[in-house]
Amino acid sequence: MNIPRATVTKLVQELERHLGAKLLQRTTRQVSVTPEGAAYYERAVQLIFDLEEMDDAVVQSRAQPRGRIRVDIGSILANAIVLPALPEFRARYPELHVDVGVSDRPVDLIGEGVDCVIRGGDLPDTSLIARRLADLDWVTVASPVYLGARGEPMHPDELQARELSGIGRVRMAGHTIAGYFSSLSGRALPLEFNKDGQRIIVNSETVVAVNDSTAHITTLLSGVGIGQTFRFAAAPYIKSGRLREVLPDWTRPRHPMHLVYPSNQHLRAKLLAFAEWMVEVFARYDDRPQANRAV
Structure with a gap:
């Protein structure tokens, strides 16, 4: 959020005084969330999401989605595919701003406030919605x-x-x-x-x-x-x-790529716009036969 750490500390302490409860447990070595803090956070996230849903309901009636979307993408996919194509996304959706987290590490969509991620391989978490983007050789x-x-x-x-x-x-x-x-x-x-x-x-x-x-x-x-x-x-x-x-006659099964997001976000206009654009972009790199791309 680009604000000093001391300001964050002061704001949290003021909130704790207002609530009359500890939200963070502080020691000389670390800061951890108290049970009350975790419950308060989860409720706050839901309230913010509900407010954004209200905004999106209005946005969907307009020609252009707006706001900010946070996505997380693996390094080579970001640098070689997504980031070079971002100017065309900005031209299409000038009121929609994108924060791109670039990392090959798995992220916690809910805990880290990420709207969607692009992941490859098996998807064990059945609580998430996955949209197939491409299979890569x-x-x-x-x-x-x-x-x-x-x-x-x-x-x-x-x-x-x-x-x-x-x-x-x-x-x-x-x-x-x-x-x-x-x-x-x-x-x-x-x-x-x-x-x-x-x-x-x-x-x-x-x-x-x-x-x-x-x-x-x-x-x-x-x-x-x-x-x-x-x-x-x-x-x-x-x-x-x-x-x-080397070893060109030996192959490895194609690697499936998916756009993944929480089930409670599937109707949001900004996510829908980004997802449709990602399908277009990754189609240029899809190594599946044309007949199999609807899978």
Whole structure:
């Protein structure tokens, strides 16, 4: 909100005096929410939402949605797809302002006040509404510098770790992995290869792993090792020669992307406008056959 922390402290203390109850429990090391504070917060959020719903009811009768929408998007999707297209959104909806949170970490939509997020993969939370945007192809790549030094693998098995006979140590079998690890679990995601009904999962120890998708591209460009990323993200670098595709005959299942939002927001004009625009934008990157895009 761009206000000093001391001002926030003063406002909270004044609110506590007004209510005659502690909303925050303060110690020298941390500040936590009291049960009364949590209940007050939840009720306040609902009241604010109801007020916004009143505004939206009027907005929907107008030609243009207005207000502010907070969205959260993964790094590579934001930098390569959404942010470059924002000028066209602003031209279409000049009264609708967008706050874009850029991070690969999972966010709490309700707790963090986020209107919607773009998420990939499985969606275990059935309380949320998900709208399919696209399915994205993967590609296995490495830099020419790396391949010039280490050679090009001809089979996924060459990426697996193996134990050296009689020594008991484990090392990479001729190649190293530049990996991506989950912010949620802290574990590196395995590489996956499919061909003619055969499926190979590579869980080799990664030499370098990052938890940001844009940083992962940078790591691959640096020549650290081999990795898998979205084809659309690697395509400009493959075209320029800064990355080379390896194991092209081996594929990985497409990665589904969804726009996800709480069920109590589905009628809001500003969210509807943003969702329809996201469908248009991601259609340009959708790797599904045309006949399957209605799914």
